[in-house]
Amino acid sequence: MDEGTPADDVTQRLGYRLKRAAAALRGAMDRALRAYDLTVPQYACLELLDQRPGLSNAELARGAFVTRQSMNVVLRGLQDGGLITRPATTDRGRALPAHLTEEGHRRLAAARSAVYAIDRRMTDAVPESRLPELLADLDRMASVLDG
Structure with missing residues (x-):
């Protein structure tokens, strides 16, 4: 199928399949992270x-x-929730460096196991012998589209 020809079945296109996998990952993470009051x-x-x-x-x-x-909205939410700190002002430039609080470290540690379990399920779906090639392919795809 060449670039100018519409697909007979769009669900067979690589981009569609990548988007479907990304949407499934996002949905699984959304569901898991709700338990930790995180997006x-x-x-x-x-x-x-x-x-x-x-x-x-x-x-x-x-x-x-x-x-x-x-990200401004994300940072405000995390700061209001006591998960990060940021100075009100900075001596250099406009960037306000952010840091995790103790509660931020605790919440991350709790949520991390749920997210890593999702990543493991996804990784386990790929034969171990093919995983390095798949990761390299994904990196190449991102590189050709990034610039």
């Missing part, structure tokens, strides 16, 4: 801050695949 972007933000404390709004937005405006 997927909030969870992603907590994971990123656990790995790299002090990230800015822009850095967190890129890492969580949301807009900076959406």
